[in-house]
Amino acid sequence: MTAYTERAKASPLVEWLNDHAQVLSIALFFAVCMAFFGARSDTFLSTGNLLNILRQAAPVLIVAIAMTFVIVTAGIDLSVGSIVALVNALAAILMAQNIGWFTTIILMLVVGGLIGLVQGWFIAFQRIPAFIVTLAGMSILRGFALWITAGYSIPITDQPGFFWLGRGNLLGIPVPALIAILTAVAGLVCIQHTRYGRRVVATGSNLEAARRVGMPARWILCSVYALSGLACAVAGLLIAARLGSGSSNAAVGFEMQVIAAVVLGGTSLMGGRGSILGTVLGALTISIIGNGLILMHVSPFFTQIVTGIIILAAIWMNTRLFGSGFKLRKG
Template sequence: MGITVSQTTPAPGAPRLSHRLGRHAGVASIAGFFLICVIAFAFATDTFLTSGNLLNVLRQSAPLLIVATTMTLVITTAGIDLSVGSTLAFVGALAAVALHAGVPDTLVVIGGLALGGLIGLVNGYFIAIAGMPAFIVTLGTLSIVRGAALLITQGYSVPVDSNGWFVDLGREWFLGLPLPAVIAVAVMAAGWVVLRHTRFGRYIVGIGTNAEGVRRAGVDVRRVIVKVYILSGAAAGLAGLITTARLGSGSSNQGVGFELAVIAAVVLGSTNLFGGRGTILGTLLGALTIAVLGNGLILIHVSPFYTQIIQGAIMLFAIWMNTRIFSPQRRRKG
């Protein structure tokens, strides 16, 4: 008994501090990289730190923030959802078609969220109930849903009448901030509460760590996974509605490559790609980093083609950091 006390009393704060720093190393690293990007672009161009540009970054990054929140939940369960970009385009295009046909704005918004959730339900069924790999299932729905968007629009952009309140989803202001950004912050706050302070969030983390152990504890693992994919689909639907409202038109070409940016934001934020660890704060920083990179490179007149190359390189680097550094460290500490 005395030996135990003598071993733990010399530096009681040091191991605890070291453990906390180790656990949050990924979030700290992306926070540092984000600050470096902001400082670099602030010196490179006078327009980057203007209020107009920063608010524009927030408005444009809102769909990414919204979908990245639920993608964090999906990846924490050791899953993946490649269909979010196609869902965004399909819901946005169908919303434009419905508004053009005279469907009330409220019904369009509710229907768009329900449609996105339905696509997520289909994904969840085949993944959780049928036992198919998430990558294959969502790759298939990516193609099907994008094809459906092309079918209903015939490849054309469908304009949205600006007389209704629907366009306010993408253009209105609230307390001096763009409404899309306010919605995104609300979604991320809800995602943080769910993941950190609810039983459902603990199930999500447990499934990513040891799904069989969670099942033996009496949890309906399949139902939890289905719910996660429903949330992912609904978030993509909301992002599609906001995008269509902001642009004033719906198109089947919206959201091409969007799933890459979403996954990059989540992984860059240090969520474990193999499940068991997720962080909404890290996802927020990862999404803002991608948004700042895209905006800043345009302001310094770099070709947008380089933006995709840089984002892809950052994603590869983030995955390498995730699998080679943070995961082994976590195992050693566990």
């Protein structure tokens, strides 16, 4: 009787561990990375370096939150890096033409959202695979950014309010980090506590079933790409504000970091399941690996190898362990 009672009492804990196994695994990996790089470099755990990591990780984290919604619907957005580059370049060009920075921000948010909405329309209503649509978008948008800049970097001058968004601090915390934190909180509340979030999950689980019960499933699918485009616009603006210039070569390889953060955080590539907290930890893990390797005087190009390995390992865990009914033994 005693043994049976103990197993019964342990069951809720086991169930909780099963439900949060992927988030716990990335949290453990994050802690191991922090400890490893902290032991290998005296400056890694310094306040200045940690704040610098948060500032640099903010654009990736913002887009990764939106990408979580996309992947929850069993989709993918390969065009995020190109959208960031286009917004980055357009913002610099507009401010060089004496358009105010606040007006530029509004225009760029509209541009980002519209790009995502157009791609979402092709995916949701024309039923073209997301991989194909966003792969084409990646090429078109990067090419357009190269065309309008002729491949040159466009400097941004005399815009202190705009620069504050990328370089400023508020209460000792970098402004980009605060924006990323607010984005993460909004994403968490949305996906867990709103009807829209529940519909996104339902659409990813079974789009046709969601449509048959009366959900606007195709509009929901379209909207997550608009959300992704909007997040890319924010990221592009933050990068331009931090660097003080716009360039068509910005955010090269950005989509790899974003997708790595999301899948590392436990969001299912098959749709229907995602974790905002896991995405946050995934994005921070990618950033601290890059920062830690630099402090250890390892070639920055090596981080691309590490990112690729992380993506492969995360997808393998996603599909072979957690995706095949992997569970902790009960009792």
